[in-house]
Amino acid sequence: LAVVDEASDENRVVFYGIVLSDSKVYEGIRSQTVQLQRNLDPQSLCHKLIRVLICLQHLPEDSMRPRWKGKGLEAKALADPMSKIVSQLQSSLIQSNCHGLLSGCSVLLEVETTQTDLLNRACFGRPISTAEKDKQWFQLDMEEAFYLCYSLNCLKIVDEDKCTKSNEELWNDMKSKRETFPDFFKAYSHLRKKNWVVRSGSQYGVDFVAYRHHPALVHSEYAVLVLSGGDGDANGRLRVWSDFQCTLRLCGSVAKTLLVLNIYKNGNIADSPLCLETYSVEELTITRWSPEQCREDQKIVEDRTKDT
């Protein structure tokens, strides 16, 4: 029933993953720890574990269960992994030797139908409605464009004179348009590399929203804020109570967990994209706790354990 992965010391068992039934696998439960009494006999240990498992089914806002938008969509997502879609997009863009045009804080891209499909399925960019029938135009955010360009190496970006920009030039251009670009890009690529879908979070007052797969299939789980670890947080969020309360409340009302990504530059100056390798990312969620709800859940646990 439970996969107990590691006993970190005599009193604690840390759960890495728990299989409750065939279809439900809770990943990322590493943050849940259970304190056990010393010298617990196997039967008591078993009872305790059962109680924890029942409790986990009734986790309040800590629950990391993804909310799929319909029956069969979870299976559909499993059958069509995001990593594969992104990889197909990458190949397709390389093959057609795509060039994007940097304009303001966006990169405009002219693509064929196959690429339209792949860009949509991988969730990069927004389509621009035009009268042109045989070509499709897309608008990419700076992070999206730089990711395709620098991380996936499948896009070239040109300036108005059709000269291809080097990664360094692009980096500096984007940095000059937005001071927080290095931190934001690190956060974006950190999540994308794990195959999460990352979109702008501005409509929720946060920096990004992260989805487990395409937004048509699943609701986003995380509202993401990017903060600079160390001194001088240029993003300036969560510094005052009003912002803290506001952000947390907003996330709660749209059923997303607030995820803070602390970006540590580790003393490196952001003068070239190579410095990205030296940055580290710390993931932190901020969740509200409701003592009223917790008490109700506790009662459910107690009622259920009477049967076990």
Add this chain to the structure above:
Amino acid sequence: MEVEDWSSSSGGTSDSEVCLQDLNDGEHCYTSGDIHKLQFRKDISKARWNDELGMAEIVDNKGRMWTTTGIVCRSKVYCSVEETLFLAEAGALHLLDDNDTLIPLKNIYKKVAEGKSGCCWESFEVYRHLKSLGYIVRRHGIPWTMEKSVKSKSVSLQGMPEINGVLDKESEDKNFIIDLFNNMKINELRPLFDVYPPNSKFKKSSPGNPSFVLCLPGGHPPSKPEIEDLERQCNGIPLKFCYVEYGRVSFFSFNKVELPILP
């Protein structure tokens, strides 16, 4: 995926669902009738306030709440100001002065306002909120019992140094007391309460570990170094933070996570 499909489901309005979790929060401030559901009125205890200690000494204890309230010392029970006020507000305790005159509620509120007994108004609001829901709450670092032969570590009685002085019948080092009070700045982030889940079988002799330690940040949300410092202090017991404003208490926690790598 069609272009139309994408643009309508990119995380726009279809994503925003209102969760009713927070809508009822406002109600709790005003339904004070619920607080007194615990049938206190039949069992009214008596306690005498000790100004030197900043605590109340129970003279006559009635009712089941004493299993989760007060410190036991030499078979006497002492309550902190928040424990005293909570019970007095609920009508479960009559507080007396040295002349055995009943101290009115107004004067107990004054004691909290004076801030000399280690609990400010906001801390009391948090205490009351959790106690009313049945949680077991203890000021952080204060033991449940004190054995007479053991000289208590001064660290464990942070906030109530006078106990050491009076009960051990030794005068406490004045410099130590001054330091202790100087360190309790209002805006400093420190552990406030140890919170245990509601438990009818709770025993002061073996309370177990608290579910979490509650901290009350001051003028600004806690910073990362502050949180890390507290985590170190609390030795693996989970931390929660609370924020009190205009009579509303909210709780939250910071959790280190690692998002899984998806297929």
